[in-house]
Amino acid sequence: MEFPNIPKGTRDFSSIEMSKRNYLIQVIREKFELFGFYPIETPSFENISTLVGKYGEEGDYLMFKLLHSGNVLKKRISDFFRKINSKEKTVDVAKFLNEHLSNKALRYDLTVPFVRYVVMHKNEIVFPFKRYQIQPVWRADKPQKGRFREFYQCDADIVSSYGSLWEEIELIQLCDEIFTKLNFPIIIYINHRDILGGLVEISGIKNNLWKDFTTSLDKWNKIGRDLVKKEMLRKGISSQSFEKIAFFFDMKENFSKKEKHLTVAFQYSKKGKKGIKDLSFIYKNIRRISLQNTKLEWNISLARGMNYYTGTILEIVPFHNNGYSNLISIGGGGRYDQLANLFGMKNVSGVGVSLGLDRIYLAMEKKNLFQTISNYPSKVLFINFGDEEVLYAYKMINFLRKKGISTQLYPHTVKIGKQFRYANDNNIPFTISIGKNEIKRNKIRVKNLKERTEKEYDNINDIVNQLIQ
Incomplete structure (x- = not known):
């Protein structure tokens, strides 16, 4: 393979x-x-006539030309071999291929298009x-x-x-x-x-x-x-x-x-x-x-x-x-x-x-000029404790998304450690855990994975300011 x-x-x-x-x-x-x-x-490709002759000899040489497709290509190739086999005519192979097998090319720049x-x-x-x-x-x-x-x-x-x-x-x-x-x-x-x-x-x-x-x-x-x-x-x-x-x-x-x-x-x-x-x-x-x-x-x-x-x-x-x-x-x-x-x-x-x-x-x-750029695809991962807990948490998930905070739910009920490793490996800085105990006590447990700190909140609104910083 x-x-x-x-x-x-x-x-x-x-x-x-x-x-x-x-x-x-x-x-x-x-x-x-x-x-x-x-x-x-x-378009990503143009007619060759649009592009050729605008950039100089080197530009024409470096153009990616596209072959005809389907029956047109098949016919042109048949014509090519017919001419090669003809005793009456000498065929310039390079010229024939250039002129008859392609009439489009990928754009070389954005100015000519x-x-x-x-x-x-x-x-x-x-x-x-x-x-x-x-x-x-x-x-x-x-x-x-x-x-x-x-x-x-x-x-x-x-x-x-x-x-x-x-x-x-x-x-x-x-x-x-x-x-x-x-x-x-x-x-x-x-x-x-x-x-x-x-x-x-x-x-x-x-x-x-x-x-x-x-x-x-x-x-x-x-x-x-x-x-x-x-x-x-x-x-x-x-x-x-x-x-x-x-x-x-x-x-x-x-x-x-x-x-x-x-x-x-x-x-x-x-x-x-x-x-x-x-x-x-x-x-x-x-x-x-x-x-x-x-x-x-x-x-x-x-x-x-x-x-x-x-x-x-x-x-x-x-x-x-x-x-x-x-x-x-x-x-x-x-x-x-x-x-x-x-x-x-x-x-x-x-x-x-x-x-x-x-x-x-x-x-x-x-020059290390990207240091201040956030590499977080998501800001929050909700830990999955089971269907009942996920349904309870979904109002909060939707609330955070409406606030413009990128939020994920781990899709499977697997070991908690595996879910935390997923957050770490994907540079997700915060996790939110709402299990049966949190539901019973009406609490929201937020973990800052970068600082390795954990805190409980009473209301999702209290978390927003911390997440959007």
Whole structure:
């Protein structure tokens, strides 16, 4: 008999883990709604035509594609073997399988399905439209620490007929609110695609190498200057072009000094000037509003891999005095002003932020930030002494549940010690015992398992305050 297991890159979650994850979701949802975002959901899988071509080559490669089902799959496979056996035609096996055996895929992120939703429901939506989604996504990535094939994203996005940099400021404030509530200091790294475009212009890098340039550059803080240079040279970017702009990616100065350096460099770059102007607006106004638990820092090497970003780009990491390189991103986002065009809807500007629930969970576990979270699935267990005693106790059980106190009844009349062990093993802090003796004396016996104390009460109302603390 084969021992059961689960696919690589997926996980089971225990009750304790779920209580922590639910707490994170609750905090994130509350803050999303506090900032005026409305919830929607989209299907777990989309038409391949919706997803393909929106993320870049790597994204298309990492998509989980779904086979046709039933008779359709059977017919397509029959067609495939018929063509293979035909002497008249050479069949590209990979191409045939890709084009004919699947037309759906599990969603790769929440942004592209959201834009598809906006285009389909444009006549029902009031713009600007602020939506949030908290749902799983799937990527056929190589599983490793902090990288899973199934994981949750928590997205907040704003779409309108025109973009406003106040939307970026709102999203930065939103992240600050969330992580302040979680007692989790963060750094938000910010950059602008037009600044990268300006650097490409002044370096002489050819336009057709833009994607190669940004993909390699995004690894600057992960693999370092030398390996990034080596990768860019391999992709056809000259050493001379690289050296013209490498200085900017190594700059450790504050925003003002970086701004001065780039302003000089971009004196003939309209695109570069726009990027600086946008970031300057955001920085100046964030300073006036102030952040509670967040450091905003300009990282000129930040590129982000998604092809659909057109303006500001953001990356969120845990705050760490030792710098950026050893930190795993727990969120990111940016502006995408052309994505709706791919679905035939013009003049739509979008900006959003995506928080990785699983990455946040792991980082908070490492920092021991879940210590104050209750892991009690239930607060009270009623000991089962028999049918007569249970019926007597049921009014109290219902009363506690109506007060919002999670209450269990042990379902079997077994040895009392076994029932107490059940409470201990399930982190249930209180037991209530009402046997024949308690019924006769009109008493309620409450045991605090954590403190190992026991007390009798005359009335269930007297117990409520102790239980809800």
